[in-house]
Amino acid sequence: MTRRTKKVLMTGRFGTRYGATLRKRVKTIELKSRSKFRCPICRVKAVKRKSSGIWECQKCGHVMTGGAWVLETAEGKRSKRILRK
Numbered sequence: 001m002t003r004r005t006k007k008v009l010m011t012g013r014f015g016t017r018y019g020a021t022l023r024k025r026v027k028t029i030e031l032k033s034r035s036k037f038r039c040p041i042c043r044v045k046a047v048k049r050k051s052s053g054i055w056e057c058q059k060c061g062h063v064m065t066g067g068a069w070v071l072e073t074a075e076g077k078r079s080k081r082i083l084r085k
């Protein structure tokens with residue numbers, strides 16, 4: 001497991017490497033991945049990221065696939081549109 005530091009949040013594991021801008025970018029993405037998203041089945045904001053690309057609703061237990069970091073990516077929306085045709 002990775003060690004955690006409270007002050008710089010999850011980017012603390014990088015130490016001073018990779019530059020401040022890059023670490024900040026990682027932080028925003030990782031915070032996003034930890035936040036909850038709206039479930040398309042029960043419409044409750046209870047979908048949590050299980051692992052990369054796999055999301056589970058804590059309310060109804062529905063498991064769905066999505067983006068690696070956010071539930072619905074711009075890429076995913078595009079492919080859904082294509083599938084519907």
Ligand SMILES: [Zn+2]
Nearest residue numbers: 039042057060
């Ligand atoms: Zn649900």
